[in-house]
Amino acid sequence: MSPGAEKSSCASIFLVGPMGAGKTAVGRRLGKALGVPFYDTDLEIQKQTGVDIGFIFEKEGESGFRQREAEAIDRLTQLPSIVLATGGGALLDPQNRSRLSQRGRVVYLRVSVTQQLRRTRLVANRPLLEDDSPEKTLAKLAGQREPMYEKMADLTINTNGRKVPAVTAEIINWVKGDR
Numbered sequence: 798m799s800p801g802a803e804k805s806s807c808a809s810i811f812l813v814g815p816m817g818a819g820k821t822a823v824g825r826r827l828g829k830a831l832g833v834p835f836y837d838t839d840l841e842i843q844k845q846t847g848v849d850i851g852f853i854f855e856k857e858g859e860s861g862f863r864q865r866e867a868e869a870i871d872r873l874t875q876l877p878s879i880v881l882a883t884g885g886g887a888l889l890d891p892q893n894r895s896r897l898s899q900r901g902r903v904v905y906l907r908v909s910v911t912q913q914l915r916r917t918r919l920v921a922n923r924p925l926l927e928d929d930s931p932e933k934t935l936a937k938l939a940g941q942r943e944p945m946y947e948k949m950a951d952l953t954i955n956t957n958g959r960k961v962p963a964v965t966a967e968i969i970n971w972v973k974g975d976r
Contacts, residue, residue: 834879834880894945954967
């Protein structure tokens, strides 16, 4: 956020971070606690297309998916007072970074690669992990993306070994203290 720029007390909250950080679980609970709608960009894309993310990656490639993701972020970030969970790679697009930082407060949910592996190993529909070494893939993605998450974040929370209610409470305390 640029110096002197202030976000309104009812600003939207945008959750960023890698897969397995807890964005969707925390976002659902946070939206409910704050009494505002919750959206997840991946779920919105699936609703709009009628197919899962893996199918989009297969048919359109990552670039086709990222285009759909950018359109969803543009549309959703214009809604007033929402909680939005973004995809792990959403910040690769400079326009997404700009829209998120200008239209709400960005919360980075940080997680270790070890914790990501535990949380994602039983979850289907992770196209970027469908290779021989998910650990190497996650480490590479972390190296590329973590600086962007850090730079964008108005608040950073480590989710390693933490339960959803505790992370949600920390965000709520921050929101209330920020008013």
